[in-house]
Amino acid sequence: MDTYTKLGILAEAAKYDVACTSSGVGRLPQAGKLGMASSAGCCHSFTPDGRCITLLKVLLSNACSYDCAYCANRRSASVQRATFTGRELAELTVDFYKRNYIEGLFLSSGVLGTPDATAERMIECLRILRRGLRFNGYVHAKIIPGTAPELVDALGRLADRLSVNLELPSRSSLETLCPDKNAAQIARPMAQIRDARADEAMHLPTESATPAERFQKPYDGASPLPLRTSGPALTLRPRTAAGPSRRSFAPAGQSTQLIIGATPEDDNRILQLSRSLYEQFDLKRVFFSAYLPIMDDERLPACDTPVPLRREHRLYQADWLMRYYAFSPDELATPDEPWLDLEIDPKLAWALRNIDRFPVEVMEASLELLMRVPGIGPIGARRIIGARRAKRLDFDDLKALNITLKRARHFLSCAGKRDPASPLDPELVRRKVVEDARASSYNSTRCRIEANQPRLF
Amino acid sequence: MDECMLALADRVWRGLGSSVAKGCPSARRGRCSGRCEGACVTKIAYACAADEPSMPEAVHRYVRLAFNVGSAIATMTTHPAVAELDGLARLVLGECERTRQFARFSLLADGSYLASFKPKANTVPFVAAHFARRMGTERFCLVDPVHCVAALHEAGDRRCHVIQLDQALAAALAARDDVSPDERYVRTMWKRLYDSLALDGRGPDERGYDLRASWMPKRFWDDLPELDPRAGNPGAYVPERYQSA
Ligand code: SF4
Numbered sequence: 186m187d188t189y190t191k192l193g194i195l196a197e198a199a200k201y202d203v204a205c206t207s208s209g210v211g212r213l214p215q216a217g218k219l220g221m222a223s224s225a226g227c228c229h230s231f232t233p234d235g236r237c238i239t240l241l242k243v244l245l246s247n248a249c250s251y252d253c254a255y256c257a258n259r260r261s262a263s264v265q266r267a268t269f270t271g272r273e274l275a276e277l278t279v280d281f282y283k284r285n286y287i288e289g290l291f292l293s294s295g296v297l298g299t300p301d302a303t304a305e306r307m308i309e310c311l312r313i314l315r316r317g318l319r320f321n322g323y324v325h326a327k328i329i330p331g332t333a334p335e336l337v338d339a340l341g342r343l344a345d346r347l348s349v350n351l352e353l354p355s356r357s358s359l360e361t362l363c364p365d366k367n368a369a370q371i372a373r374p375m376a377q378i379r380d381a382r383a384d385e386a387m388h389l390p391t392e393s394a395t396p397a398e399r400f401q402k403p404y405d406g407a408s409p410l411p412l413r414t415s416g417p418a419l420t421l422r423p424r425t426a427a428g429p430s431r432r433s434f435a436p437a438g439q440s441t442q443l444i445i446g447a448t449p450e451d452d453n454r455i456l457q458l459s460r461s462l463y464e465q466f467d468l469k470r471v472f473f474s475a476y477l478p479i480m481d482d483e484r485l486p487a488c489d490t491p492v493p494l495r496r497e498h499r500l501y502q503a504d505w506l507m508r509y510y511a512f513s514p515d516e517l518a519t520p521d522e523p524w525l526d527l528e529i530d531p532k533l534a535w536a537l538r539n540i541d542r543f544p545v546e547v548m549e550a551s552l553e554l555l556m557r558v559p560g561i562g563p564i565g566a567r568r569i570i571g572a573r574r575a576k577r578l579d580f581d582d583l584k585a586l587n588i589t590l591k592r593a594r595h596f597l598s599c600a601g602k603r604d605p606a607s608p609l610d611p612e613l614v615r616r617k618v619v620e621d622a623r624a625s626s627y628n629s630t631r632c633r634i635e636a637n638q639p640r641l642f
Numbered sequence: 643m644d645e646c647m648l649a650l651a652d653r654v655w656r657g658l659g660s661s662v663a664k665g666c667p668s669a670r671r672g673r674c675s676g677r678c679e680g681a682c683v684t685k686i687a688y689a690c691a692a693d694e695p696s697m698p699e700a701v702h703r704y705v706r707l708a709f710n711v712g713s714a715i716a717t718m719t720t721h722p723a724v725a726e727l728d729g730l731a732r733l734v735l736g737e738c739e740r741t742r743q744f745a746r747f748s749l750l751a752d753g754s755y756l757a758s759f760k761p762k763a764n765t766v767p768f769v770a771a772h773f774a775r776r777m778g779t780e781r782f783c784l785v786d787p788v789h790c791v792a793a794l795h796e797a798g799d800r801r802c803h804v805i806q807l808d809q810a811l812a813a814a815l816a817a818r819d820d821v822s823p824d825e826r827y828v829r830t831m832w833k834r835l836y837d838s839l840a841l842d843g844r845g846p847d848e849r850g851y852d853l854r855a856s857w858m859p860k861r862f863w864d865d866l867p868e869l870d871p872r873a874g875n876p877g878a879y880v881p882e883r884y885q886s887a
Contacts, residue, residue, distance in 0.1 A: 188884045189876050192831055196838035214775045216798075221775050228857065229743055230868055232839050235853025241835065276883045280828045281835075283755060283780060284747045285773075286868075319779075477841065568719060575717035582720035587728070 186267055192277070194267040198247040198258050199293055201477060202327075202442065210345050210429040210437035212321065220282055220289075220322030222345060222437075224429075227288055240325060241278050242291035245269050245306055249295030251365040253352070254482045255447050258295045262480070268297070271310030279318050289323030290314065292344070296365075300329040304336040311343035323437075328378075330370035337374050338434070341381060346437035346469070349374045351462070354455050358448035361484055375466045378439045382432070382467065389431050438469040445500060446476035446493035447485055452500060453523035456514035459504055473500045499525040506532055509563065510556050528619050533559040536596060537611045544598040544609060547578050560593035580604055592618065658708055659683050666713035682708065682716050688738075689730035691764040700726045737763040742772055744862045745784060748829075749822040755782035758816035758865070764789040770802040787816040823879055829867040830876040836868035 211224035228237035246268035247258040257264060278290045292310065297303045307326060314320045326344035328337055341347055349371055353359045356368045429436040441462060445455060459471045475497035478488045503525055506512040510532070517531045518524060526534040536543065536559050545558050547569060555566035565588045572578060572586055579599045583590055594607040595614050662682045663669035689701055704727040708715045718724050740761065747755040755777070759766075766786045770793035773784055777795065784802075785792040790812040793802040807815065858866075867873050 187880070189831060189834060192834050193838050196835045200839045200841060214778045217779065219777070219779045223772075227739075227742055230836060230866065231854045231858045232836070232841070233854055234841055235857060236839070236841075237857070238836070238839065242839070243835070273884065277831065280824075281832060283749070283777065284828065284832070285745055285757065285776075286832050571717060572719045575714070576720060578720065585720040585722065585725040587725075587732070 188269075188273055188277070191267040191269055191273075192243065194265055195243040195245070195247060195269060198244045198264075198295070199242050199291075201257070201474065202242065202291075202293060210323070212345075212430060212436075215321055218319045218321035219279065220320055222288070222321075222323045229286055229288070239288050240291040240323065241281055241287045241289070242293070243269070243274070245271075245274065245292060245294035245303070245310060246297050247295045248297060250298055251296045251363070253364075253366070254362040254484050255444060255476065255480055257479055259480075269310075271306065271313050274310050275314035275318055275320070278314055278322075279320055282320070282322055289320075289325070289345075291325045291327075293327035294329070296329055300331040301333050301336060303329055304332045304340060308336065308339050308343065311340070315343055325437075328374045330366050330374065332374060334374075334377055337377055338381065341378065341435040342433060344435060346440060347374075347378050347435045348440045348442065349378070351441045351443045353448055354443055354445065354450040354458055355448065358450070362447070375439065375441070378435055379466045381434050382438065385432055385434050439466065440468055440470040440472060441466075442472040442474055444476050445473050445497060446490075451518070451523035452496070452503070452525045453514060453518040453520055455500060456503055456507065456518055460507055460514050463508070471504060473497050473504070495527045496525070499527060499531060503531040506535075511553065529615060530559075532557070533592065533614070533618060537615060540609060540611055543596045544603060545596060546601070547583070547597055547599045548573050558593050558596045560589050560591060560596075565589075654705070655683075655686075658686075658705060661709055662713050662715055664712045666716065669713075682713075685727065685731040688734040688768070689727050691734045691768065692730045693763055694730060694733070696726075697730060700730055703727075734763045734765065734768075737761045738765045738768045740859070740862070741765040741769045744858065744866065745769075745773075746865060746867060747777075747782060747784075749825050750818065751820045751822050753781070753822070755780055756815075756818055757782070757784045759784065759786055760788045760861075760865075761786060762861075764791060766791045766793050767804045769793075770795075770804050774800065774802045783815065785812060785815045787812045824881040826873075827876050827879065827881055827884070829870070829873045833868050833870065833873040 210222050212222040214221040226239055228239050230238040232238060244258070246266075247264065248266040248268055249256075249258045250260055252260045256262070274290070274292075278287070281287045282289065292307055294303050294307060297306060311324060311326065314324070323346075324344040325346045325348065326340045328340065328347055328349045330349060332340075337347075351371060352363055352366065359366060359368055359371075429438075443455075443458075455473075462468050462471055475493045476486065476490075477492055478486055478490045481488055503512075503514075503517045506517060507514065512532075512535070516535055525531055529537075536557070543558075545554055547555075550558075552566055552570060555561055555569060556563060558566075561569075565586070568586045568588065569578065569583070572582065576582065577600045579602065580590065580594065580597075583593075583597075583599070592614070594604050595609055597604075666682075686701060686704065689697065689704075694700075700723070703723040707718075707721065707723045711718065715724065719728070741759055745757045745759040747757040750756055764786070766784060766789070770784065773782065773793065774795050778800070779797055780795070781797045782795045783792055785807075790807045790809055791804065792807055792812065792815060793804050795802040863869050
């Protein structure tokens with residue numbers, strides 16, 4: 186089978202994987218090597234449905250010997266099978282990279298016989314890429330549960346990021362839908378990766394603060410914001426002392442992915458799970474993938490079920506709020522109301538439920554409080570704090586600071602003054618937001634969340 | 643630009659650097675350190691790359707203000723002159739990002755790489771360093787036929803030479819089509835990957851708006867091989883490295 190045909194089959198087979206980011210590690214170029222990694226990542230193209238393409242994302246093989254119910258490549262499915270040679274895939278990566286099509290390779294595979302046999306093939310491919318073709322760009326490798334620890338270790342030394350997919354939000358769902366996998370098998374490599382990274386961090390010197398880190402809280406507004414920064418760099422989350430650039434094992438950390446909407450777990454449960462994963466395994470990202478009903482199977486929703494896109498989006502927003510705004514899962518989807526509001530975003534929903542905490546005073550509010558105002562993000566909040574040292578701010582000043590006031594207006598007072606045209610009326614706010622939900626503000630949030638793209642100023 | 647003007651501009655630039663540094667907490671030895679990535683001074687350079695007709699006046703207003711108030715300019719973010727300059731700089735930075743995202747290189751018959759890109763601001767001087775880091779091992783040229791600027795890089799060099807071209811030369815460079823025989827195959831592979839990634843049930847119709855066009859502005863589409871219908875067929879020639887597979 187020629188490379189062209191294989192590429193079609195194996196890209197098709199990998200497209201359900203939503204994680205496609207190259208961010209999280211900055212690596213300088215090295216003499217004689219091709220490429221580098223920039224911590225902000227770079228989206229080189231977008232699919233017709235608007236997902237960012239950053240990496241060459243394919244399966245090494247779709248000839249899988251497992252039988253996960255939801256998967257198009259499962260053993261019992263009748264699809265055309267193909268397997269790349271390591272050389273072929275490595276050459277493709279380099280050819281695409283040099284043309285500025287991609288930032289690197291996302292390497293994943295169906296189970297070729299056994300997890301270990303598959304891992305060995307992946308390692309072979311990455312060795313050709315890293316050593317033979319001297320590729321210094323980004324590599325993400327997916328670990329199959331059950332892979333031997335020494336092979337996980339070898340992959341971690343060739344890749345920037347590793348991921349072990351949780352697949353489903355609960356143990357029982359996993360047992361029903363993935364008969365060949367079990368929760369312990371998934372947790373083992375996750376723990377190994379966490380421990381290996383922690384171990385390496387202990388032996389690394391602390392890196393001096395980057396410009397972005399110097400704007401960690403408490404932000405006093407004494408110096409101007411950098412010209413170019415990324416939202417994620419401005420978070421309230423504590424950072425680890427050892428940055429990624431000196432690490433040799435999985436410098437960009439690990440992530441995971443789970444399918445939502447194939448099984449009955451509610452949003453509160455998923456957010457709780459997501460938070461405990463961040464804490465327990467020091468994950469960089471949890472990706473949610475809206476279930477696409479492609480397989481006819483009685484254990485799964487019927488094939489005509491709409492894809493829960495809106496829900497996926499709200500979960501990403503909620504996850505974002507937990508990671509970067511210090512929200513807790515129960516603030517976003519309460520145990521009594523365990524589903525996120527699909528009409529409005531979770532931050533606004535929280536604000537409307539907690540209307541007694543508003544309005545927030547622009548001249549006095551802390552960074553944390555400003556960031557809880559619907560419409561104000563980490564950069565906007567810092568811009569306000571910087572500007573208010575020089576001057577009593579009014580609504581026009583906020584506009585000059587490039588802060589989107591559409592929503593925020595309702596929740597702010599400027600030196601004691603409210604905007605009389607924008608009362609704190611939950612019903613009114615909700616109606617207005619729902620009305621212009623089809624407008625483009627929806628897009629920019631999504632971009633920030635999905636692509637981790639740098640925001641300017 | 644003639645020599646005198648250059649010298650003059652350089653003088654103003656330097657003067658401004660030390661003027662805003664007076665009293666600035668991040669200044670080093672009386673000069674703007676660039677440690678905060680030079681928001682006060684560097685952003686003028688970005689703003690100057692904007693195509694907007696209002697640019698020269700806006701820059702002038704900002705520079706005068708900066709000379710008047712010194713380091714206080716850093717906190718005057720709500721001042722109209724500052725806000726206007728910030729707006730221009732932001733616009734150019736956005737266009738720089740798009741250049742990094744959507745410039746597409748082709749392998750030429752002589753083994754070097756060429757990309758022609760038409761940004762809405764003069765971005766090549768700002769992104770040249772990025773491509774030099776990314777493609778250090780290659781000989782390449784990134785040309786902007788709109789602003790008649792090119793970044794030239796020799797294999798192994800740490801940086802690019804950025805040069806101003808005359809219109810005819812810029813156009814001729816951008817139009818070079820002596821691509822390597824590999825090129826067709828690799829472009830076809832890329833389009834194949836792109837086409838395979840499309841998912842049903844998530845498109846503009848289900849979503850209610852066209853997310854792709856908002857991330858990837860249509861003005862770039864003509865130059866993206868993944869959207870080029872001509873890249874649909876690999877042809878008979880297969881590069882040697884893909885033959886054994
Ligand atoms: S292991 Fe399961 S999910 Fe992965 S390719 Fe095989 S059947 Fe699909």
